[in-house]
Amino acid sequence: LVVTERNGRFVLVVRAEHRNSIPGLIHGASASGASLYLEPLSTVEVNNEIVAVEEQEAEEVRRILLALTDGYRARAGDLQRTVEAATELDIVQAKARMSMSFNGVRPALSTDGRFELRGARHPLLIPAVARRLPDAGERVARTIEPVASDLLVVPPARALVMTGPNTGGKTVALKTSGLLVLMAQAGLFVPAEPGSRLPVFRSVFADIGDEQSIGANLSTFSWHISSIVETDRALRLPALVLLDEVGNGTDPVEGGALGVAIIDHFRQRGAVVIATTHYETIKSYATSTPGVTCAAFGFEPATFAPTYRLLYGSPGGSLAFEIAARLGLPSAVLDAAHAWRTDKDAKLSDQMARLDHDLQALDHERRLASQARAQAEQAERQLRVREEALRDRETQFSKKLEQRLHEQLREARSEVDKIVEDLRQRAGTLEKKQQRHAAPVPTGVTGELRVSARQALDVIAERVREGGTPPPVGPVALPSGPVVVGDRVEVGPLRLVGVVRSLSGRDADVDVNGKRMRAPTAEVRRIGGAVAPSAPAVTVRMVSRDDAAASGTDLNVIGCTVDEAIDRTDKFLDEAAMQDVRTVRVIHGHGTGRLRQALSGYLNAHPLVLRAAPAPNDMGGGAVTLVELKD
Structure with a gap:
């Protein structure tokens, strides 16, 4: 049996001769009359319920559509503007697609x-x-x-x-x-x-x-x-x-x-x-x-x-x-x-033809010139790209060179730290020697080490600032012999290069890049090369305990730049270590905090410093850094 729908009700398709086999309602016949659409009596109530539900559904759909229509009716102006905007966007999109189709x-x-x-x-x-x-x-x-x-x-x-x-x-x-x-x-x-x-x-x-x-x-x-x-x-x-x-x-x-x-x-x-x-x-x-x-x-x-x-x-x-x-x-x-x-027309036509031929030739030459100009412009653009690439490579090379120079500067600072440590170990011996002599102690081994360390650092730093390279490691030595005033020499284990300015017994005063240092003649070796320019002499002397006491345990760097403050702090810590002072104060003020941060980082990394922290409120608070030195 086949189930189908007729007049909104589900029916069976049965042959006409079997109409009495199933009790039910006839809803019509096929076009040929051979089949009937029969609704069994047992399904009448079910079909009635289906029809009722469908009518309820249709009524609910109508109600929803009326509600939507009322909502749109209340905003008819907005709906009109939306349609106009959609139309405008559709036109703009059509314009864009058309333009893209012919690369407009x-x-x-x-x-x-x-x-x-x-x-x-x-x-x-x-x-x-x-x-x-x-x-x-x-x-x-x-x-x-x-x-x-x-x-x-x-x-x-x-x-x-x-x-x-x-x-x-x-x-x-x-x-x-x-x-x-x-x-x-x-x-x-x-x-x-x-x-x-x-x-x-x-x-x-x-x-x-x-x-x-x-x-x-x-x-x-x-x-x-x-x-x-x-x-x-x-x-x-x-x-x-x-x-x-x-x-x-x-x-x-x-x-x-x-x-x-x-x-x-x-x-x-x-x-x-x-x-x-x-x-x-x-x-x-x-x-x-x-x-x-x-x-x-x-x-x-x-x-x-x-x-x-x-x-x-x-x-x-x-x-x-x-x-x-x-x-x-x-x-x-x-x-x-x-x-x-006519002959006149023929001559005019011939002249016009020749003129057209000449103009076409000129137009051809113009096109060739335009192509050549375009090729030249392309070559110029490529050349500019290559020049920019070379400039980029030069910049990268300069950065790498500067990085290497800074690394060498850090190595020099490390060498200075070692020399300062050696200086501290020999400080006791020097103090005892000073106590045995009433007169100030002449520049000796300690002065040599300190000045040598400073000279090494200054020379390398100056080379870095000038964009040059560190001092050469191995200058060519001249034949051995006593040094005389004016000789270009190499001094000490740091191999500092300078010029002998004066001789005093077994010591020699050497000018290294404008700064004086004294070194034993045994550690001075003659080398070749141009003589360095002279510079004002620098006097080096030992600082006694009395002098240190007079200087106090406070360092005021307010108003200094970061570099100036670090340089003064470095010298101040050296003097404090020589005097066996274990606690000092660095006064930097509040300001923007940049100077305090720079000094804090520098002090915490300093080889002589045990710890550095802001001072208590009764000692200056955040405007002062309290520094404790190592034994």
Whole structure:
């Protein structure tokens, strides 16, 4: 048995002869009458419930829809604005997709009347656009990319007259200029190259095509004139006027004169005029009138096939005979046409052909020059990239060199720390020696070590600041012998290089980069090289306990820079260690906290410092750092 639905109720499909086998209600028969739609009595209540529930569902759906409708009705204005916004977004998206389909550009808006469409293409001739047209068929499959044209009307010129052979592309270029102007003013990108500029026109007029009206008794010529009259009446500046085959459809002499007058009339009124023609009168006007530009579409000299490229400055030729021959016109007809042409016309045609040939050659040279310029610009860009890469490498090398120099400076500081530690170990012996002598102790071993350490650090630091390299490790020694005043020598285990300034017994006063130090002559070795410049002498003496007591246990560095404060603190700690002072105070003040942070980091890393912490409130608090020295 088959279950189906009939009149909103579930029924069984049974054969007519079995209708009495199942008690129930008949809801109809099939088209042939062989089958009946039977609702068994046992399912009547179930179907009734289903129908009732469906009616309730329909009523609930209606109620919900009414509620939604009432809600939308209360916000009809918002709904309208939403629809308008969605429509606007849909239009913007359509514009964007269209622009992407032909790689469009946004033309700049010119305020000086410059009309420049560079590399312009008619949108409907672009395969990506043509395939979307409703009438796209087999012709689209054969479509190739159109040849781009430069359409230029640059002030002071206000008119462009395009000439050239038939089927050369004049009308397509005319339509392209008008269509791209309207696209730009509609907010669309245009199929052109970057650098295109367009004015904003209040009106655009076009007289293109060959329209006739038998009912209005209008011929081709009459229709064109009527269109031009309407254009003149409705013209509102700024305006663009497009004229195809202006003056056509009547006597060539009169039509040419009329075409010149029409172009000049609209130009004088201030409109931008683009026109096409075959008339020699109009060509002569375009090539000889200031404010009018003439351009011709080129052709292949060998085959007379159109190139669809505009040559500016050329009056061009129609090439009627040549194109007729290429299209298959019988040679007898062509010979007769040549015979009917006057000698004057033949000479003029030959001169025009030679002029076109020369202009095409110049255009070819111009294109070659443009390619060479583009290649030179590309090479220049590549050179700039290489120069930037070299500068980056130089910067990285300088950073690495500076890093190595700082590492060597840290090594020198470590060497100084070792010397200071050795100084502390020998301090006791020096103090006992001082106590046995009433007079001040002359500069001895301790002074030598301290000054040598300072000189090593100063020399390397100076080299780092100057961007140079550390002092050479192994200068060439001269033959052994006693040193004399003026010798360039190498001093002590640090191999400091200086000049002997004076001799006193077994000691020598040596000038190292402008600083004096005294060293035993046994540790002074003569070396080669230039003599270093002299510098003021520096007196070195031992500090006694009495002097240290007079200096106190406080160091005030308020007002110092970080470098000055660290230098003074370093010397202060050395003096304190010599005096066996175990606790000192460094007064730096509050300020911005930069000086306190720098001193804290320096003190915690100092080899003589056991610990450094802010002083208690009764000893200065955060403005003072309390330093405890090692034994």
